[in-house]
Amino acid sequence: MRSLNVLISGASVAGPALAYWLDRHGFKPTIVERAPALREGGHAVDFRGNAHLSVLRQMGVLDKLEAVQTDITSTWYVNSEGKHQARMPDDLFSGDVEILRGDLARVLYDATKDRTEYIFGDSITSLTEDADGVNVTFERGAPRRFDLVIGADGLHSNTRRLTFGPEENFVKHLGVYCSIFTVGNHLGLDRTGHAYLTPGKLVSMYTANGNAEARAVFYFASPPLDLFRRDVEQQQAVLAKHFAGNGWQSDRLLQEMRHAPDFYFDSVGQVRMDSWTRGRVALVGDAAYCPSSLSGMGSGLALIGAYVLAGELAAAHGDHRVAFGRYEEAMRDYAAGCQKMGDGVASYMVPESRLLSAFLKQYYKVMPYMPGKKMMVAKTRKVAENIALRDYAN
Numbered sequence: 001m002r003s004l005n006v007l008i009s010g011a012s013v014a015g016p017a018l019a020y021w022l023d024r025h026g027f028k029p030t031i032v033e034r035a036p037a038l039r040e041g042g043h044a045v046d047f048r049g050n051a052h053l054s055v056l057r058q059m060g061v062l063d064k065l066e067a068v069q070t071d072i073t074s075t076w077y078v079n080s081e082g083k084h085q086a087r088m089p090d091d092l093f094s095g096d097v098e099i100l101r102g103d104l105a106r107v108l109y110d111a112t113k114d115r116t117e118y119i120f121g122d123s124i125t126s127l128t129e130d131a132d133g134v135n136v137t138f139e140r141g142a143p144r145r146f147d148l149v150i151g152a153d154g155l156h157s158n159t160r161r162l163t164f165g166p167e168e169n170f171v172k173h174l175g176v177y178c179s180i181f182t183v184g185n186h187l188g189l190d191r192t193g194h195a196y197l198t199p200g201k202l203v204s205m206y207t208a209n210g211n212a213e214a215r216a217v218f219y220f221a222s223p224p225l226d227l228f229r230r231d232v233e234q235q236q237a238v239l240a241k242h243f244a245g246n247g248w249q250s251d252r253l254l255q256e257m258r259h260a261p262d263f264y265f266d267s268v269g270q271v272r273m274d275s276w277t278r279g280r281v282a283l284v285g286d287a288a289y290c291p292s293s294l295s296g297m298g299s300g301l302a303l304i305g306a307y308v309l310a311g312e313l314a315a316a317h318g319d320h321r322v323a324f325g326r327y328e329e330a331m332r333d334y335a336a337g338c339q340k341m342g343d344g345v346a347s348y349m350v351p352e353s354r355l356l357s358a359f360l361k362q363y364y365k366v367m368p369y370m371p372g373k374k375m376m377v378a379k380t381r382k383v384a385e386n387i388a389l390r391d392y393a394n
């Protein structure tokens with residue numbers, strides 16, 4: 001088998017997971033990440049069911065993830081005075097392993113950093129393919145040549161834009177924006193979360209790292225906004241405009257936002273593409289089939305995609321034409337199932353109508369006792385497990 005040199009764009013979840021499996025199959029991964037260092041921050045993400053857990057176990061990282069799991073025991077809807085109103089159905093949202101995205105990225109980076117070349121603070125500017133490889137130019141570094149290039153650069157993938165065309169052709173906005181950042185645990189919450197729902201807006205705060213700190217989370221309903229994606233000041237101004245005077249802890253959290261070390265802000269969307277590969281370029285994770293944060297499936301899907309893509313390259317002895325076709329075939333239904341989990345969620349997570357938001361608060365009070373909830377938990381697990389993973393061991 002030829003030992004391919006593979007360039008991966010993006011060092012979050014899909015990128016490092018792919019690098020791990022490529023290295024294990026005898027290929028040489030290089031990762032280029034636009035951020036100057038590994039990006040911290042983000043919400044809690046979940047892995048659930050046998051497919052996710054077996055891949056994490058084979059990577060030798062499952063115990064490391066379990067050691068840094070979030071230890072949230074409950075999340076409550078509260079009123080403007082912070083009084084509990086209804087308990088969120090926690091088992092519906094959390095999986096077998098729940099972990100902060102930043103911790104996950106760190107564990108995957110640690111598992112790959114000794115055998116993968118990481119280039120931080122750079123980004124691909126052009127890809128020119130010929131019969132034997134791809135010439136790549138970068139914003140900062142010197143041009144290089146690789147056998148394959150894989151885009152693991154998320155919802156707003158640069159690799160996708162360069163290879164397949166503009167983002168508008170593939171990204172479907174789900175009508176919601178999300179922001180999350182670290183704040184002090186000034187409410188003295190004990191391994192718990194509070195959420196405050198008003199029409200079209202959800203503010204929540206939950207503890208992290210024991211009770212040492214907390215994460216503030218903001219969701220608001222909005223059509224697509226004309227924002228510069230890396231302009232943090234502009235994003236913070238938008239958040240402040242939406243939430244100033246919104247009640248509960250909104251104003252306090254907005255003040256803390258100005259000093260947050262890990263401010264994250266993005267639209268919530270899904271990526272829909274007929275094909276994830278073209279020539280010597282392929283996409284993996286959110287770049288290819290982002291199911292949205294509302295699906296609860298993003299990280300698990302990215303992990304499985306990385307496992308399958310690397311495995312099919314190994315099974316095809318490095319012949320990307322065969323491997324890419326099999327990757328698409330193996331992942332298509334699974335990705336579609338995960339995306340379905342994100343459909344329509346926005347309308348009941350951040351309902352815009354006053355009536356619906358009042359109804360939901362009442363409904364959440366009784367939901368834990370409703371038979372339908374068990375079915376929903378079982379369905380989520382079934383979707384996460386709905387792939388027969390090949391054993392690609394050498």
Ligand SMILES: Cc1cc2nc3c(=O)[nH]c(=O)nc-3n(C[C@H](O)[C@H](O)[C@H](O)COP(=O)(O)OP(=O)(O)OC[C@H]3O[C@@H](n4cnc5c(N)ncnc54)[C@H](O)[C@@H]3O)c2cc1C
Nearest residue numbers: 010012013014034042043123153154158285286293298299
């Ligand atoms: C800082 C951060 C916070 C997040 N917070 C949440 C959250 O709160 N809730 C949620 O559901 N999802 C969140 N996500 C997305 C979540 O991680 C993904 O949905 C999921 O884990 C799939 O991961 P991915 O690796 O495919 O994509 P992502 O996690 O989006 O990672 C893409 C990576 O590519 C990098 N990148 C982007 N453009 C370029 C470029 N031009 N060149 C090189 N690298 C590039 C990004 O910096 C990032 O590291 C967050 C992602 C990041 C990066």
